[in-house]
Amino acid sequence: MAWTCEACKESNPTEALFCTSCGAPNPTPPSAGASKPVPPAAAKGKKGKGWVVALVLILAVLLVMCIIVSGIVAAIAVPNFLQAKERGMQKRAMADMRALAASIQAYQVDTGSLPDTGHAGDGHYSIRDVSALSDFLEPSYIQEVPAADPYGAQYQYGISRDGEAFILICSGSDGEINLSEVPDSPVMTSCFEDDIVWEDSGFIQCPDGPQKKCS
Numbered sequence: 001m002a003w004t005c006e007a008c009k010e011s012n013p014t015e016a017l018f019c020t021s022c023g024a025p026n027p028t029p030p031s032a033g034a035s036k037p038v039p040p041a042a043a044k045g046k047k048g049k050g051w052v053v054a055l056v057l058i059l060a061v062l063l064v065m066c067i068i069v070s071g072i073v074a075a076i077a078v079p080n081f082l083q084a085k086e087r088g089m090q091k092r093a094m095a096d097m098r099a100l101a102a103s104i105q106a107y108q109v110d111t112g113s114l115p116d117t118g119h120a121g122d123g124h125y126s127i128r129d130v131s132a133l134s135d136f137l138e139p140s141y142i143q144e145v146p147a148a149d150p151y152g153a154q155y156q157y158g159i160s161r162d163g164e165a166f167i168l169i170c171s172g173s174d175g176e177i178n179l180s181e182v183p184d185s186p187v188m189t190s191c192f193e194d195d196i197v198w199e200d201s202g203f204i205q206c207p208d209g210p211q212k213k214c215s
Contacts, residue, residue, distance in 0.1 A: 003028065083211065086173060086192045089150035090207045093170040096146040096155065097198045100130065103141035104157075104166060105201075114159055114166050125158035125167050127177075133157055151175060170196040174215065191215075 002011050003026055010021035017026050108114050115136035119126040131147045131154070138145060149155050149170045156169040156177060171177045174193040182197055188208035189196075193215055197205040 086213075087207075087211055089173070090192070090196065090211065092150045093155075093196055094203070094206060096149065097168050097170060097196065097203075099142065100133075100146060100155070100157075101168060101198050103137045104133070106141050107136060114163060115157075116163060117157060117159060119159060119161055119163075124160055125165075126161075127156040127158035127167065127169065129154040130157040130168070165200050167200075168198040172196060173213075 002014055003016075004011055005019035005022060005024050006027065007024040008019060008022040010019055012020050012026070017029050018024065019026075104115060115133050117128055117132040129147065130145055134145050147154055151171070151173055153171050153175045156167075156171075158167040158169070160166070167182070169177055172191075172193045172195050176193075177195055182195075182199075183205055186203065187205045189205060190207070190209060190211055191214035192207075192211055193213070194207070195205060196207070197203065
């Protein structure tokens with residue numbers, strides 16, 4: 001607020017310490033330490049920044065919670081998915097082997113003998129890739145011999161030394177065949193790595209019930 005000099009009656013600005021006309025001192029000088037009021041716009045700006053910070057913190061908490069929940073769901077779902085996939089591969093292999101065995105049996109009925117792919121070695125069975133059956137079975141007994149199993153390896157066919165029995169083998173998920181493990185009587189397995197074996201009229205080794213990785 002402007003003040004009037006008592007000596008010369010000159011009007012002076014509020015912040016003037018001396019009269020601008022005669023130099024007389026301001027009888028009521030403004031306080032040096034008085035704080036300046038905060039403009040309304042500045043106060044509003046500080047309040048707006050507070051809401052932004054709060055919103056960012058809320059979003060950060062929600063993001064962390066989403067990541068944690070996603071991790072828990074993945075930890076549960078991924079193993080179940082992989083196990084279901086492996087189980088599906090076992091079932092597909094068994095379906096392939098049933099179809100192939102049916103075509104071999106039909107060939108035996110028509111010709112009086114099993115497809116003779118040759119026998120070598122001292123074992124009861126001499127096995128080789130089932131692609132060797134193509135010339136015997138396609139297309140009269142099966143449209144196409146399923147050479148590759150679901151794991152990418154080759155199904156194996158073997159004929160006994162006397163030519164009276166045959167065997168089909170899927171190596172399982174480990175891709176390894178072990179003829180020494182072929183059982184004398186039907187065996188149910190629970191490992192994805194175990195061979196699946198068909199002999200003559202049915203499976204003598206195949207998965208049953210819950211399965212798991214054993215190695």
